[in-house]
Amino acid sequence: MDTISNQDTLTEKLQNPFPGLRPFHPNEAHLFFGREGQSEEILENLAKNRFAAVLGASGSGKSSLIYCGLLPTLYGGFLHNGRSKWRIAISRPGSDPTANLARSIAKAFKEGSQKDDFEADTFINQAVLRRSSSGISNVINQYKLGKDENFLILVDQFEELFRYQYSGKDSDALDKVDHFINLLVNIVKQQELPVYLVITMRSDFIGDCSPFQQFTRLINDSHYLIPRMTREDFRKAITGPVSVGGGEISDQLVQLLLNEMGNNPDHLPILQHALMRTWEHWVNHSDRSFPMGITEYEAIGRLERALSNHANDAFYELNVEQKRTCEVVFKSLTEKGADNRGIRRPTTAKELAAIAETTVGEVIRVVEVFRMKGRTFLTPSPEVELNENSVVDISHESLMRVWDKLKIWVDEE
Ligand SMILES: Nc1ncnc2c1ncn2[C@@H]1O[C@H](COP(=O)(O)OP(=O)(O)O)[C@@H](O)[C@H]1O
Ligand SMILES: [Mg+2]
Incomplete structure (x- = not known):
């Protein structure tokens, strides 16, 4: 009886430390392992050029590195420019890049205020952004940055912008892409406001940027190709979250995972999903006086089947x-x-x-x-x-x- 109730109390405490398929969220930096020193390299580019393009294959960990590496390092005061605070607008192109950017800037300035207030701002910002290619400066000037504040615009999943080109539904799609890129180029080129721009983009879309000459120049001057994690990095990415989450994993399972990952380009999301499932199986179906191991891993279908099965x-x-x-x-x-x-x-x-x-x-x-x-x-x-x-x-x-x-x-x- 005692053991069962102990185990139940423990279940409540044991939060799954693996995000699964999605990127890590900004509040999960304590669960993020295996990318030591990389945020600092990106920040050096950013400090020098006020722009950084973070590139890598799909699933290579770009978004997670930004949310759990770059942003915390930035908040930690790594970039010295006489201003210690950061306002950050996080956006994705989605189906309307300019509208989404307008919303993210409104959110960066109005976080915590009334919803209506925020929607009205989004509407106004959108109009300002569409009117001129210096739209971002104009929008930020409307709000006024504090004397000690920097502004960072993050456009994650930048490649979404290019799907316009082959969706063929919107006749002025190319003009919209062109305008959006001009907005970004101009905010990097202006000198008055301390505004910084980071984009993440799949490296297989790099060719789609080349028609935009000024933008291409920005990328040439300041990009970071995300390296594949080493075996040691992967080991940390497996064992680190397990200990933070208060669990245990057998050495055999760690070895097996490292060996089975192989050269599949989707190794990172597949591994992450399988770990989330293995943890869940261990918490709900196993005797937790033993570390999670090969039994749990096999029950969820191993790396090979876990995602499809689920x-x-x-x-x-x-x-x-x-x-x-x-x-x-x-x-x-x-x-x-x-x-x-x-x-x-x-x-x-x-x-x-x-x-x-x-x-x-x-x-x-x-x-x-x-x-x-x-x-x-x-x-x-x-x-x-x-x-x-x-x-x-x-x-x-x-x-x-x-x-x-x-x-x-x-x-x-
Ligand atoms: N350092 C890491 N350790 C473990 N898993 C990671 C790490 N970085 C990313 N992942 C996982 O890999 C997958 C892809 O990450 P994501 O950041 O979305 O990559 P990208 O933006 O390059 O497509 C997600 O499942 C995420 O949880
Ligand atoms: Mg991403």
């Missing part, structure tokens, strides 16, 4: 009609360019319902099954309530390459 579990919970909706939703959230590069396509619940010819309620019911706690295939994360305007996205594009069903759907599309 996503299929969710799929088989749906009824026939929901399965159809699910297929349409995932097909809409993913896109393959002519050159076979898969890319995400964040879409609102309302649009998804229109495409699937169903109700928003039905779309949300399906999305919930794939984003519940422990099953983070879709975002926003479960604590955010969904409505028709919520932007739904796959948590990582590696899902398109690893989940057997989605692979087929994407090819069919």
Whole structure:
């Protein structure tokens, strides 16, 4: 009796320290391992050029390195320019890059204020950004930065900008891309405001930047290609979070994971997902007086099957009609360019319902099954309530390459 209740109390305390498929969040820096010294290198570029492009393959860990490496280092005062504080706007191009940038700047200045206030700001900022290629300076000047403040704009998943070019739906798409890039180039080139720009972009999209000459020059002058983690880095990325989370892992399992990872380009998201599942299995089904080990790892399907098994579990919970909706939703959230590069396509619940010819309620019911706690295939994360305007996205594009069903759907599309 005693052992069981001890074990139950422990279960409550044991928080899963592995994020799974999604990138690490800014508040998870204590769980982030294996990238020592890399943020400092990016910051040196940033200090010199007020711009840094962080490049790497899909799933190489760009977003996580920025959120859990660069931002904390910045807050820690690494960049000395006489101003010690940072306001940070985090944005993604998504389906409307300028609107999303407008919202992120409003948020950076208005965090914590009334929602209406914030929406009104977004609206005004958008108009200012669209009016002139110096729009970002104009917007920031409206707010006024404090004397001791710097401003950082982070555009994560920059490659989303280029899907416009092959979606073909919007006739002035190229002008919009051009304007957005001009906004960014101008804010880096101006000298009055202490504004810094960081982008993360998949390295397979680097060629799409070359038509934009000034932007290409910025990238040439200041980029950081994220290195593949070494075996030792991976060991830290496995064992570090386990100890922070208060768990234990057997040496055999660590060795096996390191050996099985091999050369799969998606090794990082696959490993991360498998660790999340192994931990969960250990907490819920094992005798925790023993460290988590090969038994738990085999139960979740090893690196090879864990992700597909897990996503299929969710799929088989749906009824026939929901399965159809699910297929349409995932097909809409993913896109393959002519050159076979898969890319995400964040879409609102309302649009998804229109495409699937169903109700928003039905779309949300399906999305919930794939984003519940422990099953983070879709975002926003479960604590955010969904409505028709919520932007739904796959948590990582590696899902398109690893989940057997989605692979087929994407090819069919
Ligand atoms: N240092 C790390 N240690 C362990 N897992 C990581 C690390 N960095 C990223 N990951 C995991 O790898 C996957 C891809 O990370 P992400 O930051 O989204 O990469 P990218 O932005 O390059 O696509 C996610 O599952 C994330 O949790
Ligand atoms: Mg990313």
